[in-house]
Amino acid sequence: MALLKAREAVMGRFRPILHAHDLTEQQWRVLRALTSADGFRAGELARLSSISMPSLSRILRALEKRALIERGVEDKDLRAAQISITASGRALIALIAPHSERGYAEITAAFGDERLTTLYRLLDELATCLTDGTEPVEADEE
Amino acid sequence: MALLKAREAVMGRFRPILHAHDLTEQQWRVLRALTSADGFRAGELARLSSISMPSLSRILRALEKRALIERGVEDKDLRAAQISITASGRALIALIAPHSERGYAEITAAFGDERLTTLYRLLDELATCLTDGTEPVEADEE
DNA sequence: TCGATTTATATAACACGTTAAATATTAACG
DNA sequence: CGTTAATATTTAACGTGTTATATAAATCGA
Numbered sequence: 001m002a003l004l005k006a007r008e009a010v011m012g013r014f015r016p017i018l019h020a021h022d023l024t025e026q027q028w029r030v031l032r033a034l035t036s037a038d039g040f041r042a043g044e045l046a047r048l049s050s051i052s053m054p055s056l057s058r059i060l061r062a063l064e065k066r067a068l069i070e071r072g073v074e075d076k077d078l079r080a081a082q083i084s085i086t087a088s089g090r091a092l093i094a095l096i097a098p099h100s101e102r103g104y105a106e107i108t109a110a111f112g113d114e115r116l117t118t119l120y121r122l123l124d125e126l127a128t129c130l131t132d133g134t135e136p137v138e139a140d141e142e
Numbered sequence: 143m144a145l146l147k148a149r150e151a152v153m154g155r156f157r158p159i160l161h162a163h164d165l166t167e168q169q170w171r172v173l174r175a176l177t178s179a180d181g182f183r184a185g186e187l188a189r190l191s192s193i194s195m196p197s198l199s200r201i202l203r204a205l206e207k208r209a210l211i212e213r214g215v216e217d218k219d220l221r222a223a224q225i226s227i228t229a230s231g232r233a234l235i236a237l238i239a240p241h242s243e244r245g246y247a248e249i250t251a252a253f254g255d256e257r258l259t260t261l262y263r264l265l266d267e268l269a270t271c272l273t274d275g276t277e278p279v280e281a282d283e284e
Numbered sequence: 285t286c287g288a289t290t291t292a293t294a295t296a297a298c299a300c301g302t303t304a305a306a307t308a309t310t311a312a313c314g
Numbered sequence: 315c316g317t318t319a320a321t322a323t324t325t326a327a328c329g330t331g332t333t334a335t336a337t338a339a340a341t342c343g344a
Binding site for chain 3: 166167168169193194196197200201204219220221222
């Protein structure tokens, strides 16, 4: 599968960086998502980072043990928790972010900006088309 | 990640079919690869189906237990085995293949033949470009 | 208010990806 | 030859994806 190989090629670039800091790719996605606001619910995080709830549950447990995130209670709904990133978490992100950005820059340089943009668009369209279209036989003109 | 979501959207179409026959996506890829010739080595299969050797080892064990594949010895190199598909394996493929092809046809119909071709080309180019290009960013300490 | 259904999250079981190490066989060198 | 290095495959450990189920709290209905 072409998607599989492409994803593998891309992640092969980033995994070593994250691995050096004992982070998995998914844990990284969760941490990144937590920087965009404060006080997420688990379900929101799962959607934002495209991680299934069972996995997210394990990830949050691991990150909490390392004090990279913390949970607070939400008074309105006791079965949800407000999850936020800690100072240590932000520090870790600050440490890794430059490497991550350099990886993206290398990919962009190697593949070309406009081709990358086209690829992004096609991928997004494919995903949208397959998820909410029950049987969408019509194709947008482009 | 766009690649992740796209792949997830695509596989969501095929997983139910395979699951109904107690096959995982990877087991399906291995079986399919085995139909192209007779007597593969494990390493060849791993490359063909883009599956890591540790995973392939487990998959072959499972498929062998279900008598979908069989192993023979290679006289030239005793540490390798000649792996081939059995009649049951071919029968299972014949059972699933129509559904699989229908899934592909639906995706092609929904997304458009032309866009799909472009996407394939871009994905392949990206993978090639990143694989034989420069090496990944190094993960050093700071 | 009580009970049933829905919603949010967690846990369990199994399979795969990754990394690392182990095992076994072949090849290479002294 | 025998010892060492290289190759092919397997196993182990850990984390994650998927599916199914469990738990808990909120909501709805009688």
